[in-house]
Amino acid sequence: MENRDKVKINQLFSRKKKMYTAAILIILAAVYIVAFLSTPFTIRSSSVSTLETLRRLFIEPLINPEYYSGYLEMIELMLETIAIAYAGVTVATIIAVPVGFLAARNLLGPLSYLAKALLNAIRAIPELIFAIIFVASVGIGPYAGVLAISINSVGMIGKLYAEVIESIDEEPLEAIRASGGNRIQVIWYGVLPQVLPEFVSYSLYRFEIDVRASTVLGIVGAGGIGAPLILATWQRNWEDVGMILIVVVVFVSIIDILSGQIRKRLT
Amino acid sequence: MIEFKDVSLVYPNGFKGLKNINLKIEKGEFVVIVGMSGAGKSTLIRSINRMVQPTSGQLIVNGRDITNLKDRQLRGLRTNVGMIFQSYNIVKRMSVLRNVLAGRLGHTGTLRSILGWFPQSDLQLAMRNLERVGIDSKAYQRASNLSGGQQQRISIARVLTQEPAVILADEPVASLDPPTSHKVMKDLKKVSKEDGLTTIVNLHFIDMAMEYADRIIGLRDGELVFDGPISEVTPETFVEIYGRPIKEDDLLGKDDEPEEVDLEDVVK
Numbered sequence: 348m349e350n351r352d353k354v355k356i357n358q359l360f361s362r363k364k365k366m367y368t369a370a371i372l373i374i375l376a377a378v379y380i381v382a383f384l385s386t387p388f389t390i391r392s393s394s395v396s397t398l399e400t401l402r403r404l405f406i407e408p409l410i411n412p413e414y415y416s417g418y419l420e421m422i423e424l425m426l427e428t429i430a431i432a433y434a435g436v437t438v439a440t441i442i443a444v445p446v447g448f449l450a451a452r453n454l455l456g457p458l459s460y461l462a463k464a465l466l467n468a469i470r471a472i473p474e475l476i477f478a479i480i481f482v483a484s485v486g487i488g489p490y491a492g493v494l495a496i497s498i499n500s501v502g503m504i505g506k507l508y509a510e511v512i513e514s515i516d517e518e519p520l521e522a523i524r525a526s527g528g529n530r531i532q533v534i535w536y537g538v539l540p541q542v543l544p545e546f547v548s549y550s551l552y553r554f555e556i557d558v559r560a561s562t563v564l565g566i567v568g569a570g571g572i573g574a575p576l577i578l579a580t581w582q583r584n585w586e587d588v589g590m591i592l593i594v595v596v597v598f599v600s601i602i603d604i605l606s607g608q609i610r611k612r613l614t
Numbered sequence: 615m616i617e618f619k620d621v622s623l624v625y626p627n628g629f630k631g632l633k634n635i636n637l638k639i640e641k642g643e644f645v646v647i648v649g650m651s652g653a654g655k656s657t658l659i660r661s662i663n664r665m666v667q668p669t670s671g672q673l674i675v676n677g678r679d680i681t682n683l684k685d686r687q688l689r690g691l692r693t694n695v696g697m698i699f700q701s702y703n704i705v706k707r708m709s710v711l712r713n714v715l716a717g718r719l720g721h722t723g724t725l726r727s728i729l730g731w732f733p734q735s736d737l738q739l740a741m742r743n744l745e746r747v748g749i750d751s752k753a754y755q756r757a758s759n760l761s762g763g764q765q766q767r768i769s770i771a772r773v774l775t776q777e778p779a780v781i782l783a784d785e786p787v788a789s790l791d792p793p794t795s796h797k798v799m800k801d802l803k804k805v806s807k808e809d810g811l812t813t814i815v816n817l818h819f820i821d822m823a824m825e826y827a828d829r830i831i832g833l834r835d836g837e838l839v840f841d842g843p844i845s846e847v848t849p850e851t852f853v854e855i856y857g858r859p860i861k862e863d864d865l866l867g868k869d870d871e872p873e874e875v876d877l878e879d880v881v882k
Binding site for chain 2: 516518519521522523524525526527528529531532535536537540541544
Protein backbone atom coordinates (compact mmCIF):
# COMPACT_ATOMS: atom_id res chain seq x y z
CA MET A 348 0.00 0.00 0.00
CA GLU A 349 1.14 3.49 -0.75
CA ASN A 350 2.27 5.58 2.18
CA ARG A 351 0.05 8.50 3.09
CA ASP A 352 1.25 11.97 3.94
CA LYS A 353 2.20 12.43 7.54
CA VAL A 354 -0.92 11.57 9.62
CA LYS A 355 -1.82 14.12 12.28
CA ILE A 356 -3.86 13.01 15.27
CA ASN A 357 -6.24 15.95 15.02
CA GLN A 358 -7.98 17.20 11.93
CA LEU A 359 -6.27 20.26 10.50
CA PHE A 360 -8.38 23.34 11.11
CA SER A 361 -8.95 26.12 8.67
CA ARG A 362 -7.54 29.58 9.28
CA LYS A 363 -11.04 30.90 10.01
CA LYS A 364 -11.65 28.32 12.69
CA LYS A 365 -8.29 29.06 14.32
CA MET A 366 -9.09 32.77 14.44
CA TYR A 367 -12.44 31.96 15.98
CA THR A 368 -10.86 29.85 18.73
CA ALA A 369 -8.29 32.56 19.44
CA ALA A 370 -11.02 35.21 19.74
CA ILE A 371 -12.91 33.09 22.27
CA LEU A 372 -9.78 32.55 24.33
CA ILE A 373 -9.02 36.29 24.39
CA ILE A 374 -12.58 37.12 25.51
CA LEU A 375 -12.43 34.50 28.26
CA ALA A 376 -9.09 35.84 29.47
CA ALA A 377 -10.50 39.38 29.55
CA VAL A 378 -13.47 38.23 31.64
CA TYR A 379 -11.17 36.57 34.17
CA ILE A 380 -8.93 39.64 34.44
CA VAL A 381 -11.91 41.96 35.02
CA ALA A 382 -13.37 39.57 37.57
CA PHE A 383 -10.15 39.36 39.61
CA LEU A 384 -9.43 43.08 39.45
CA SER A 385 -12.91 44.05 40.64
CA THR A 386 -13.00 41.69 43.60
CA PRO A 387 -11.60 43.26 46.78
CA PHE A 388 -9.50 40.74 48.61
CA THR A 389 -8.83 42.82 51.72
CA ILE A 390 -9.93 41.44 55.06
CA ARG A 391 -11.11 43.79 57.80
CA SER A 392 -10.08 42.61 61.23
CA SER A 393 -12.82 42.09 63.79
CA SER A 394 -12.75 42.45 67.57
CA VAL A 395 -13.73 38.80 68.03
CA SER A 396 -11.36 36.17 66.78
CA THR A 397 -12.65 33.75 64.16
CA LEU A 398 -11.60 30.77 66.22
CA GLU A 399 -13.68 31.95 69.15
CA THR A 400 -16.75 32.35 66.89
CA LEU A 401 -16.23 28.89 65.45
CA ARG A 402 -15.92 27.42 68.94
CA ARG A 403 -19.19 29.04 70.00
CA LEU A 404 -20.83 27.86 66.77
CA PHE A 405 -19.90 24.22 66.64
CA ILE A 406 -18.30 23.12 69.94
CA GLU A 407 -20.34 24.85 72.63
CA PRO A 408 -23.80 23.56 71.54
CA LEU A 409 -22.43 20.03 71.49
CA ILE A 410 -20.60 19.91 74.81
CA ASN A 411 -22.60 22.28 77.02
CA PRO A 412 -25.70 20.47 78.48
CA GLU A 413 -27.30 23.88 78.99
CA TYR A 414 -28.21 23.92 75.30
CA TYR A 415 -29.45 20.36 74.97
CA SER A 416 -33.06 21.24 75.83
CA GLY A 417 -33.13 23.70 72.89
CA TYR A 418 -32.59 20.96 70.31
CA LEU A 419 -36.11 19.60 70.63
CA GLU A 420 -37.60 22.90 69.50
CA MET A 421 -35.13 23.12 66.64
CA ILE A 422 -35.92 19.60 65.50
CA GLU A 423 -39.60 20.47 65.53
CA LEU A 424 -38.89 23.50 63.35
CA MET A 425 -36.73 21.38 61.07
CA LEU A 426 -39.61 18.91 60.64
CA GLU A 427 -41.83 21.84 59.67
CA THR A 428 -39.18 22.84 57.15
CA ILE A 429 -39.13 19.34 55.69
CA ALA A 430 -42.94 19.34 55.57
CA ILE A 431 -42.85 22.59 53.57
CA ALA A 432 -40.42 21.05 51.11
CA TYR A 433 -42.47 17.84 50.87
CA ALA A 434 -45.77 19.62 50.29
CA GLY A 435 -44.09 21.97 47.82
CA VAL A 436 -42.52 19.21 45.74
CA THR A 437 -45.76 17.20 45.77
CA VAL A 438 -47.74 20.11 44.36
CA ALA A 439 -44.92 20.81 41.92
CA THR A 440 -44.93 17.21 40.65
CA ILE A 441 -48.68 17.28 40.06
CA ILE A 442 -48.35 20.47 38.04
CA ALA A 443 -45.12 19.49 36.30
CA VAL A 444 -46.46 16.30 34.71
CA PRO A 445 -48.91 18.02 32.33
CA VAL A 446 -46.53 20.95 31.86
CA GLY A 447 -43.72 18.53 31.02
CA PHE A 448 -45.86 16.91 28.33
CA LEU A 449 -46.72 20.35 26.93
CA ALA A 450 -43.04 21.23 26.79
CA ALA A 451 -41.95 17.99 25.08
CA ARG A 452 -40.96 18.69 21.48
CA ASN A 453 -41.66 15.18 20.23
CA LEU A 454 -45.29 15.32 21.34
CA LEU A 455 -46.30 18.95 20.92
CA GLY A 456 -43.97 20.14 18.16
CA PRO A 457 -43.16 23.86 17.90
CA LEU A 458 -45.86 24.66 20.48
CA SER A 459 -43.59 23.13 23.11
CA TYR A 460 -41.26 26.15 22.97
CA LEU A 461 -43.98 28.26 24.57
CA ALA A 462 -44.17 25.98 27.62
CA LYS A 463 -40.36 25.78 27.70
CA ALA A 464 -40.06 29.57 27.71
CA LEU A 465 -42.50 29.76 30.63
CA LEU A 466 -40.49 27.17 32.56
CA ASN A 467 -37.26 29.05 31.87
CA ALA A 468 -38.83 32.28 33.13
CA ILE A 469 -39.93 30.59 36.36
CA ARG A 470 -36.47 29.20 36.93
CA ALA A 471 -34.86 32.59 36.43
CA ILE A 472 -36.66 34.01 39.50
CA PRO A 473 -35.13 32.97 42.85
CA GLU A 474 -37.25 31.17 45.46
CA LEU A 475 -36.71 33.96 47.96
CA ILE A 476 -38.44 36.44 45.67
CA PHE A 477 -41.41 34.07 45.28
CA ALA A 478 -41.44 33.65 49.05
CA ILE A 479 -41.52 37.41 49.63
CA ILE A 480 -44.36 37.78 47.11
CA PHE A 481 -46.38 34.99 48.71
CA VAL A 482 -45.75 36.21 52.25
CA ALA A 483 -47.16 39.53 51.10
CA SER A 484 -50.21 37.93 49.53
CA VAL A 485 -51.12 35.05 51.87
CA GLY A 486 -49.40 36.20 55.05
CA ILE A 487 -46.50 35.01 57.18
CA GLY A 488 -46.22 31.25 57.72
CA PRO A 489 -45.47 27.92 56.06
CA TYR A 490 -48.29 28.25 53.49
CA ALA A 491 -46.36 31.00 51.71
CA GLY A 492 -43.29 28.75 51.85
CA VAL A 493 -45.10 25.83 50.23
CA LEU A 494 -46.33 28.06 47.40
CA ALA A 495 -42.88 29.52 46.79
CA ILE A 496 -41.22 26.10 46.78
CA SER A 497 -43.80 24.52 44.50
CA ILE A 498 -43.72 27.25 41.85
CA ASN A 499 -39.96 27.24 41.75
CA SER A 500 -39.78 23.44 41.58
CA VAL A 501 -42.21 23.31 38.66
CA GLY A 502 -39.67 25.36 36.73
CA MET A 503 -36.98 22.74 37.17
CA ILE A 504 -38.79 19.40 37.19
CA GLY A 505 -41.14 20.48 34.39
CA LYS A 506 -38.11 20.99 32.19
CA LEU A 507 -36.46 17.74 33.31
CA TYR A 508 -39.71 15.84 32.68
CA ALA A 509 -39.91 17.31 29.18
CA GLU A 510 -36.36 16.17 28.50
CA VAL A 511 -37.15 12.66 29.73
CA ILE A 512 -40.20 12.53 27.45
CA GLU A 513 -38.09 13.73 24.52
CA SER A 514 -35.63 10.89 25.02
CA ILE A 515 -38.11 7.99 25.02
CA ASP A 516 -38.23 5.16 22.53
CA GLU A 517 -40.96 6.18 20.08
CA GLU A 518 -41.44 2.79 18.46
CA PRO A 519 -44.00 1.50 20.99
CA LEU A 520 -45.99 4.68 20.35
CA GLU A 521 -46.11 3.80 16.68
CA ALA A 522 -47.41 0.35 17.59
CA ILE A 523 -50.25 1.76 19.67
CA ARG A 524 -51.15 4.24 16.95
CA ALA A 525 -51.09 1.40 14.42
CA SER A 526 -53.51 -0.62 16.54
CA GLY A 527 -56.09 2.15 16.64
CA GLY A 528 -55.23 3.80 19.96
CA ASN A 529 -56.04 7.47 20.38
CA ARG A 530 -53.69 10.20 21.55
CA ILE A 531 -54.42 9.78 25.26
CA GLN A 532 -53.99 6.02 25.05
CA VAL A 533 -50.68 6.48 23.27
CA ILE A 534 -49.49 8.65 26.16
CA TRP A 535 -50.88 6.36 28.85
CA TYR A 536 -49.64 3.05 27.46
CA GLY A 537 -46.66 4.17 25.39
CA VAL A 538 -45.12 7.19 27.10
CA LEU A 539 -45.95 7.01 30.82
CA PRO A 540 -44.57 3.51 31.53
CA GLN A 541 -41.31 4.61 29.94
CA VAL A 542 -40.94 7.85 31.88
CA LEU A 543 -42.46 7.23 35.33
CA PRO A 544 -39.31 5.91 37.05
CA GLU A 545 -37.35 8.96 35.90
CA PHE A 546 -40.18 11.28 36.93
CA VAL A 547 -40.14 9.89 40.46
CA SER A 548 -36.37 10.04 40.55
CA TYR A 549 -36.28 13.71 39.53
CA SER A 550 -39.00 14.62 42.04
CA LEU A 551 -36.99 13.00 44.83
CA TYR A 552 -33.89 14.84 43.72
CA ARG A 553 -35.80 18.09 43.72
CA PHE A 554 -37.09 17.25 47.21
CA GLU A 555 -33.47 17.12 48.39
CA ILE A 556 -32.87 20.56 46.91
CA ASP A 557 -36.12 21.91 48.37
CA VAL A 558 -35.27 20.81 51.91
CA ARG A 559 -32.13 22.89 51.66
CA ALA A 560 -34.01 25.78 50.08
CA SER A 561 -36.75 25.75 52.73
CA THR A 562 -34.24 26.24 55.51
CA VAL A 563 -33.68 29.81 54.36
CA LEU A 564 -37.30 30.65 53.50
CA GLY A 565 -37.99 31.59 57.12
CA ILE A 566 -35.72 34.59 56.65
CA VAL A 567 -38.57 36.31 54.82
CA GLY A 568 -41.25 34.88 57.10
CA ALA A 569 -42.29 31.92 54.99
CA GLY A 570 -42.10 29.38 57.82
CA GLY A 571 -39.60 26.77 58.86
CA ILE A 572 -36.27 26.92 60.64
CA GLY A 573 -34.99 29.95 58.74
CA ALA A 574 -36.66 32.53 61.02
CA PRO A 575 -34.86 31.60 64.26
CA LEU A 576 -31.67 31.12 62.24
CA ILE A 577 -31.64 34.65 60.87
CA LEU A 578 -32.70 36.07 64.24
CA ALA A 579 -29.86 34.30 66.02
CA THR A 580 -27.29 35.51 63.50
CA TRP A 581 -28.45 39.10 63.90
CA GLN A 582 -28.04 38.81 67.65
CA ARG A 583 -24.63 37.19 67.20
CA ASN A 584 -26.06 34.38 69.32
CA TRP A 585 -23.58 31.89 67.88
CA GLU A 586 -24.59 29.00 70.15
CA ASP A 587 -28.16 29.06 68.80
CA VAL A 588 -26.92 29.48 65.24
CA GLY A 589 -24.67 26.48 65.82
CA MET A 590 -27.53 24.38 67.18
CA ILE A 591 -29.71 25.16 64.19
CA LEU A 592 -26.91 24.48 61.71
CA ILE A 593 -26.14 21.14 63.37
CA VAL A 594 -29.79 20.09 63.15
CA VAL A 595 -29.99 21.23 59.52
CA VAL A 596 -26.81 19.41 58.53
CA VAL A 597 -27.91 16.17 60.21
CA PHE A 598 -31.39 16.16 58.66
CA VAL A 599 -30.28 17.25 55.21
CA SER A 600 -27.61 14.53 55.19
CA ILE A 601 -30.09 11.85 56.25
CA ILE A 602 -32.57 12.90 53.57
CA ASP A 603 -29.90 13.04 50.88
CA ILE A 604 -28.69 9.55 51.74
CA LEU A 605 -32.19 8.02 51.87
CA SER A 606 -33.39 9.68 48.70
CA GLY A 607 -30.16 8.77 46.92
CA GLN A 608 -30.68 5.11 47.86
CA ILE A 609 -34.26 5.12 46.60
CA ARG A 610 -33.27 6.81 43.35
CA LYS A 611 -30.57 4.23 42.74
CA ARG A 612 -33.12 1.43 42.90
CA LEU A 613 -35.66 3.12 40.66
CA THR A 614 -34.00 2.85 37.26
CA MET B 615 -60.28 -7.85 0.89
CA ILE B 616 -57.42 -5.52 0.01
CA GLU B 617 -57.13 -3.93 -3.39
CA PHE B 618 -54.55 -1.47 -4.71
CA LYS B 619 -55.85 0.46 -7.70
CA ASP B 620 -53.07 2.36 -9.41
CA VAL B 621 -51.58 3.40 -6.08
CA SER B 622 -48.52 5.65 -6.11
CA LEU B 623 -46.68 7.28 -3.27
CA VAL B 624 -44.17 10.07 -3.57
CA TYR B 625 -42.38 11.11 -0.38
CA PRO B 626 -42.02 14.84 0.36
CA ASN B 627 -38.35 14.66 -0.63
CA GLY B 628 -39.40 13.50 -4.10
CA PHE B 629 -38.51 9.85 -3.63
CA LYS B 630 -41.00 7.58 -5.35
CA GLY B 631 -41.94 4.88 -2.84
CA LEU B 632 -44.61 3.17 -4.93
CA LYS B 633 -45.28 3.43 -8.66
CA ASN B 634 -48.74 2.57 -9.98
CA ILE B 635 -49.30 -0.54 -7.93
CA ASN B 636 -52.24 -2.75 -8.90
CA LEU B 637 -52.81 -5.65 -6.58
CA LYS B 638 -55.58 -7.69 -5.07
CA ILE B 639 -55.24 -9.79 -1.93
CA GLU B 640 -58.01 -12.17 -0.91
CA LYS B 641 -59.19 -12.97 2.58
CA GLY B 642 -57.08 -15.56 4.43
CA GLU B 643 -54.07 -15.37 2.12
CA PHE B 644 -50.55 -15.50 3.53
CA VAL B 645 -48.62 -13.18 1.24
CA VAL B 646 -44.92 -12.49 1.41
CA ILE B 647 -43.46 -9.39 -0.19
CA VAL B 648 -39.85 -9.65 -1.26
CA GLY B 649 -37.44 -7.16 -2.69
CA MET B 650 -34.21 -5.39 -1.89
CA SER B 651 -34.11 -2.75 0.80
CA GLY B 652 -35.51 0.47 -0.60
CA ALA B 653 -37.73 -1.41 -3.06
CA GLY B 654 -40.89 -0.17 -1.36
CA LYS B 655 -41.84 -3.18 0.77
CA SER B 656 -42.39 -1.14 3.93
CA THR B 657 -44.15 1.62 2.05
CA LEU B 658 -46.57 -0.88 0.52
CA ILE B 659 -47.37 -2.47 3.86
CA ARG B 660 -47.68 0.81 5.72
CA SER B 661 -50.07 2.17 3.11
CA ILE B 662 -52.61 -0.48 4.11
CA ASN B 663 -52.99 0.92 7.63
CA ARG B 664 -52.20 4.44 6.47
CA MET B 665 -49.05 4.83 8.52
CA VAL B 666 -47.95 6.42 5.24
CA GLN B 667 -50.23 8.30 2.90
CA PRO B 668 -50.48 7.26 -0.78
CA THR B 669 -50.37 10.31 -3.03
CA SER B 670 -52.61 8.93 -5.79
CA GLY B 671 -54.80 5.97 -6.63
CA GLN B 672 -57.32 4.07 -4.59
CA LEU B 673 -56.65 1.59 -1.80
CA ILE B 674 -59.68 -0.51 -0.88
CA VAL B 675 -59.67 -2.34 2.46
CA ASN B 676 -62.82 -4.26 3.36
CA GLY B 677 -64.76 -2.62 0.55
CA ARG B 678 -63.82 0.90 1.50
CA ASP B 679 -61.36 3.38 0.03
CA ILE B 680 -59.01 4.27 2.87
CA THR B 681 -56.83 6.89 1.19
CA ASN B 682 -58.76 9.82 2.67
CA LEU B 683 -59.91 8.59 6.06
CA LYS B 684 -59.94 11.13 8.87
CA ASP B 685 -59.00 10.74 12.52
CA ARG B 686 -61.80 8.58 13.95
CA GLN B 687 -62.35 6.46 10.83
CA LEU B 688 -58.59 5.99 10.57
CA ARG B 689 -58.49 4.60 14.10
CA GLY B 690 -61.36 2.29 13.13
CA LEU B 691 -59.35 1.01 10.17
CA ARG B 692 -56.25 0.47 12.29
CA THR B 693 -58.26 -1.44 14.89
CA ASN B 694 -59.09 -3.85 12.11
CA VAL B 695 -55.54 -4.06 10.71
CA GLY B 696 -52.87 -5.26 13.12
CA MET B 697 -49.16 -4.66 12.70
CA ILE B 698 -45.95 -6.44 13.73
CA PHE B 699 -42.67 -4.54 13.58
CA GLN B 700 -39.03 -5.41 13.03
CA SER B 701 -38.01 -4.03 16.42
CA TYR B 702 -41.07 -5.49 18.23
CA ASN B 703 -42.16 -2.00 19.42
CA ILE B 704 -43.18 -3.14 22.86
CA VAL B 705 -42.75 -1.10 26.04
CA LYS B 706 -39.87 -2.87 27.73
CA ARG B 707 -40.63 -1.50 31.17
CA MET B 708 -44.20 -2.81 31.13
CA SER B 709 -45.27 -6.34 31.99
CA VAL B 710 -45.79 -8.82 29.17
CA LEU B 711 -49.53 -8.97 29.84
CA ARG B 712 -49.96 -5.18 29.78
CA ASN B 713 -48.10 -5.02 26.49
CA VAL B 714 -50.49 -7.60 25.05
CA LEU B 715 -53.50 -5.71 26.41
CA ALA B 716 -52.25 -2.59 24.63
CA GLY B 717 -53.53 -4.37 21.51
CA ARG B 718 -57.04 -3.95 22.92
CA LEU B 719 -56.82 -0.15 23.17
CA GLY B 720 -58.64 0.45 19.91
CA HIS B 721 -61.59 -1.51 21.28
CA THR B 722 -61.49 0.13 24.71
CA GLY B 723 -62.85 3.49 25.80
CA THR B 724 -60.32 6.13 26.82
CA LEU B 725 -61.41 6.35 30.44
CA ARG B 726 -61.59 2.58 30.86
CA SER B 727 -58.12 2.12 29.43
CA ILE B 728 -56.64 4.84 31.63
CA LEU B 729 -58.06 3.15 34.71
CA GLY B 730 -56.89 -0.23 33.43
CA TRP B 731 -60.40 -1.65 33.63
CA PHE B 732 -60.17 -4.15 30.82
CA PRO B 733 -63.14 -6.54 30.73
CA GLN B 734 -62.36 -10.02 32.02
CA SER B 735 -62.99 -11.32 28.50
CA ASP B 736 -60.10 -9.17 27.20
CA LEU B 737 -57.80 -10.50 29.91
CA GLN B 738 -58.82 -14.06 29.04
CA LEU B 739 -58.18 -13.34 25.36
CA ALA B 740 -54.75 -11.86 26.13
CA MET B 741 -53.75 -14.86 28.23
CA ARG B 742 -55.01 -17.31 25.63
CA ASN B 743 -52.95 -15.59 22.95
CA LEU B 744 -49.86 -15.63 25.14
CA GLU B 745 -50.46 -19.34 25.54
CA ARG B 746 -50.72 -19.80 21.77
CA VAL B 747 -47.25 -18.31 21.29
CA GLY B 748 -45.91 -20.23 24.29
CA ILE B 749 -45.03 -17.45 26.75
CA ASP B 750 -48.07 -17.42 29.06
CA SER B 751 -45.85 -18.37 32.01
CA LYS B 752 -44.10 -15.00 31.62
CA ALA B 753 -47.26 -12.88 31.65
CA TYR B 754 -46.35 -10.85 34.72
CA GLN B 755 -42.64 -10.40 33.97
CA ARG B 756 -41.17 -7.20 32.66
CA ALA B 757 -40.95 -7.43 28.88
CA SER B 758 -37.27 -6.46 29.00
CA ASN B 759 -36.49 -9.72 30.81
CA LEU B 760 -37.47 -11.78 27.77
CA SER B 761 -35.26 -12.79 24.83
CA GLY B 762 -35.60 -11.25 21.37
CA GLY B 763 -37.67 -14.12 20.01
CA GLN B 764 -39.96 -13.99 23.02
CA GLN B 765 -40.33 -10.23 22.68
CA GLN B 766 -41.45 -10.67 19.08
CA ARG B 767 -43.95 -13.26 20.33
CA ILE B 768 -45.30 -10.65 22.75
CA SER B 769 -46.01 -8.47 19.75
CA ILE B 770 -47.67 -11.38 17.92
CA ALA B 771 -49.86 -12.00 20.97
CA ARG B 772 -50.62 -8.28 21.07
CA VAL B 773 -51.70 -8.22 17.46
CA LEU B 774 -53.89 -11.32 17.95
CA THR B 775 -55.52 -9.76 20.99
CA GLN B 776 -56.45 -6.85 18.79
CA GLU B 777 -58.61 -9.37 16.85
CA PRO B 778 -57.90 -7.81 13.45
CA ALA B 779 -58.90 -9.16 10.05
CA VAL B 780 -55.52 -8.32 8.54
CA ILE B 781 -52.00 -8.63 9.96
CA LEU B 782 -49.17 -6.62 8.48
CA ALA B 783 -45.68 -7.74 9.44
CA ASP B 784 -42.82 -5.43 8.52
CA GLU B 785 -39.61 -7.50 8.51
CA PRO B 786 -40.73 -9.38 11.64
CA VAL B 787 -37.63 -11.55 11.92
CA ALA B 788 -34.89 -9.24 10.69
CA SER B 789 -33.56 -8.69 14.24
CA LEU B 790 -33.54 -12.39 15.14
CA ASP B 791 -31.05 -15.20 14.61
CA PRO B 792 -31.91 -17.89 12.00
CA PRO B 793 -33.37 -20.65 14.24
CA THR B 794 -35.45 -18.13 16.20
CA SER B 795 -36.57 -16.54 12.94
CA HIS B 796 -37.98 -19.84 11.78
CA LYS B 797 -39.77 -20.45 15.07
CA VAL B 798 -41.35 -17.01 15.02
CA MET B 799 -42.41 -17.37 11.37
CA LYS B 800 -43.92 -20.78 12.13
CA ASP B 801 -45.86 -19.29 15.04
CA LEU B 802 -47.06 -16.43 12.88
CA LYS B 803 -48.16 -18.72 10.06
CA LYS B 804 -49.86 -21.10 12.48
CA VAL B 805 -51.94 -18.47 14.27
CA SER B 806 -52.86 -16.63 11.11
CA LYS B 807 -54.11 -19.85 9.50
CA GLU B 808 -56.00 -20.86 12.65
CA ASP B 809 -57.81 -17.53 12.79
CA GLY B 810 -58.22 -17.22 9.02
CA LEU B 811 -56.38 -13.87 8.98
CA THR B 812 -55.15 -12.16 5.88
CA THR B 813 -51.43 -11.79 6.48
CA ILE B 814 -48.91 -9.73 4.58
CA VAL B 815 -45.27 -10.12 5.52
CA ASN B 816 -42.16 -8.33 4.33
CA LEU B 817 -39.12 -10.56 4.17
CA HIS B 818 -35.82 -10.14 2.47
CA PHE B 819 -34.61 -13.73 2.70
CA ILE B 820 -35.67 -15.72 -0.36
CA ASP B 821 -35.64 -19.18 1.17
CA MET B 822 -37.73 -17.98 4.05
CA ALA B 823 -40.28 -16.41 1.75
CA MET B 824 -40.54 -19.66 -0.21
CA GLU B 825 -40.97 -21.72 2.92
CA TYR B 826 -43.85 -19.77 4.46
CA ALA B 827 -45.67 -17.91 1.69
CA ASP B 828 -48.80 -18.97 -0.20
CA ARG B 829 -48.11 -16.24 -2.65
CA ILE B 830 -45.12 -14.06 -3.43
CA ILE B 831 -45.15 -10.44 -4.46
CA GLY B 832 -41.92 -9.00 -5.80
CA LEU B 833 -41.11 -5.32 -5.70
CA ARG B 834 -38.27 -3.51 -7.39
CA ASP B 835 -37.78 0.26 -7.23
CA GLY B 836 -41.39 0.77 -6.17
CA GLU B 837 -42.79 -1.30 -9.01
CA LEU B 838 -44.59 -4.62 -8.87
CA VAL B 839 -42.40 -7.04 -10.84
CA PHE B 840 -43.84 -10.39 -9.75
CA ASP B 841 -47.09 -11.63 -8.32
CA GLY B 842 -48.02 -15.28 -8.12
CA PRO B 843 -48.33 -18.44 -6.03
CA ILE B 844 -45.07 -20.09 -5.00
CA SER B 845 -45.67 -22.86 -7.53
CA GLU B 846 -45.02 -20.30 -10.27
CA VAL B 847 -41.81 -19.07 -8.76
CA THR B 848 -38.63 -20.10 -10.58
CA PRO B 849 -35.02 -19.17 -9.83
CA GLU B 850 -35.28 -16.57 -12.58
CA THR B 851 -38.11 -14.90 -10.69
CA PHE B 852 -35.75 -13.76 -7.96
CA VAL B 853 -33.14 -12.64 -10.44
CA GLU B 854 -35.88 -10.48 -11.91
CA ILE B 855 -36.97 -9.14 -8.50
CA TYR B 856 -33.48 -8.45 -7.27
CA GLY B 857 -32.19 -7.30 -10.63
CA ARG B 858 -29.04 -9.36 -10.13
CA PRO B 859 -28.00 -13.00 -9.56
CA ILE B 860 -28.91 -14.49 -6.17
CA LYS B 861 -26.11 -14.55 -3.60
CA GLU B 862 -25.50 -16.43 -0.37
CA ASP B 863 -26.52 -13.31 1.58
CA ASP B 864 -30.04 -13.47 0.21
CA LEU B 865 -30.60 -16.78 1.98
CA LEU B 866 -31.15 -17.19 5.69
CA GLY B 867 -30.07 -20.82 5.96
CA LYS B 868 -31.92 -24.01 6.78
CA ASP B 869 -33.96 -24.59 9.88
CA ASP B 870 -31.82 -27.45 11.13
CA GLU B 871 -30.18 -25.83 14.11
CA PRO B 872 -31.01 -26.92 17.66
CA GLU B 873 -34.18 -25.63 19.26
CA GLU B 874 -34.03 -22.40 21.21
CA VAL B 875 -33.59 -23.36 24.84
CA ASP B 876 -35.06 -21.28 27.63
CA LEU B 877 -32.33 -21.06 30.27
CA GLU B 878 -34.83 -20.49 33.03
CA ASP B 879 -36.56 -23.80 32.29
CA VAL B 880 -33.25 -25.63 32.23
CA VAL B 881 -32.16 -24.31 35.61
CA LYS B 882 -35.46 -25.24 37.30
